[in-house]
Amino acid sequence: MVQRTVREFVRKELMPLEPQVLRNEREGKPGITREQLKDLQLKAKELGFWGINTPEEYGGANLGAMMTALVHMELGRTFVPFSFGGSADNILYYCNEEQKKRYLIPTINGERRSCFALTEPGAGSDPSSIRMTAVKDGDEWVLNGEKIFITNGNEADFAMVFAVTDKEKGARGGITCFLVDREMGWRSERIPTMGEWDPAALIFENVRVPEENVLGEVGWGFKLGLEWIGQARWVIPARGVGAAERLLQMAIDHAKTRVTFGKPIAERQAIQWMIADSAVEIEATRWITLRAAWMHDQGLDNRHQASMAKLYGANMANRVCDRVLQIHGGMGYTKELPIERWYREMRVWRIFDGTDEIQRYIISRNLLKGHVKVGEWMD
Template sequence: MLDFSLSDEQQMIRNSVRAFIDKEIIPLETQVLRNEREGRPGLEPGQLQQLQLKAKRAGFWGFATPKEYGGAGLSAIMDSLICIESGRTFVPFNFGGYADNILFSGTESQKKEYLIPAIEGERVSCFAITEPGAGSDASAIRTRAVRDGDDWIINGEKTLITGGHEADFVIVFAVTDPNKGASGGITCFLVDRKMGWRSEPIPTMSEWSPASLVFEDVRVPSRNILGELGWGFRLAMEWIGAARYETASVAVGASERLLEMAIEYSKNRVSMGHPIAEYQAIQWQIADSHVEIEAAKYLVLLAAWQAENGHDARHTSSIAKLIGSITANKVVDRVMQIHGGIGYTKELPIERWYRKLRVYRIVDGSDEIQRRMIARNLLKGHVKLGVIGA
């Protein structure tokens, strides 16, 4: 028997988060648009911090962070539901009390120096694996770390790193043994900015401002290896696996918000004496969008359910990431079409959504990489057709 209902607790948390987003975050959209059009950040760091503290006072802090670290310790499904709610606005806000999941693999001293301060908002990290010649193919990275006594010397460049210009330490992946390949030759390091790496922001078509990170003879002590020597690739895949269903969840939330806008506009916009909602051309775009959003939503929640229950969620997460990102881009395009010329202007936020959502088909594994992984799993028999559940 399949049960798709939410528990009373899940309903309460989801509704409370939605109420907070509706009351505190969505009203800031006009300000964010104005700031960005004037070349300023959508939210200043101080404003973001104040919003996070307000959310903390409301009990919204460290949703996925274990309770022993001051978080709520919520499940993967709840994490996905909160990401859906957060996706309903383009305001660059995120709930506080969070740290990159692989930081929990650190030693006690690493947790004290990096994990705890990141959770408390005192330190800012970034995840750096992508390079100019190694994007979706993470195993092709060329950044090298060479042992020098009890230290490692890192040389290389990372690119398109989210938060790279703001971070004060980086979770960086480098080749430590080129003879072992990805499975045993890549190591993850925790590297403070003061150790010598530098960053340059990379302008993009949206508000997303990643950075290029340059490492030139950056000396890192061995105690800053995260996990074990050679474990880097498995840690990277652990980080990316969670990011995929979370990104897809945000895409679902954005799609739902956009469809709400289209429905409201179509009922009020009159053309040739009738609301355009009465025309079949509009109705079909609305219907198709709803069908695709619902399909994406349940695949996203299935991936989260598998992760929560100890199943291998990688295949389903790839499916969710693929359908979620494609759906969001199809929906925003239809919503712009329904609004017509006014939807293309900067008077409405649709063009802002359009630019925001386009990158979802690239980050955390492009559409092409997801298709490659899905096809490979099927062709090699790793995944069987017709199986229900795990």
């Protein structure tokens, strides 16, 4: 029922906006305005979709990981930039009571926007090597350094910033997370990309942050950072399933009507194999991803499964999109169709929230060290 409801919402409310989104993005504008987003979120709220991962005590639906994965599979069917309202980053629930009033609750209510600031110019795939410093000065911390490729960094009111507070301990007790308001002095700069992802560089020059803005415990912020990253590793392939299904249907429809040498290209074996391989890979991604989400709901360690879902799912989406573009020929390469737009967007899925290479390292390490046994259920 949830899946059908979200699919209908995507079909009626989001897909009709796709031409507008493409036009706006070509002109360098946001795909949809903040006012449009709020209006769409209110429409979704009327259907019961508000804070899908937010605990019920904060007014959310708390659907759980499995249902969230299914929801993202449906949202992935469109490239219209949309997310359900009433939510906050998972690590913001570690706020103390006073911080909840200033950051968590306003974020859930849509009054404030946050961004997650961990990655640095020399610390992407290896976040434990971050260099931003936080030096204690009385009852304040002084932050200096730069963050890069920060999603929502241009729009955020505050950032969850990770900085080194003890160089000797490093990631093992020497990195702290701070809640830093933009008005405390940091600035953002846009980073142009080949896709529609619009990240930012965040610059901190002697930004003073009060002691009460430490999120969690001093020195143990790196654990929070990994917890934030881990959740995205099964959300990305879930989105990939929805996008790949939409693209594959476009390829099937085109193959039935495009005629070469007197026959629809759907009758050509080369086209049939691309369609068949895509369908199989989409289905495989669906179940790898749902199992990662199910393990999370069961309280099991799903990190190995989530890495497999991220690795396979991100690559699957790229392969399917490439095949669909090939099936459409020259038209697939034009901006008249949204295929090239998806093509550019999907490429970053293999990079952010853990590159392909990092996922392979994690998976192989778990197997070689015996953390996971081949052929055994993970628990």
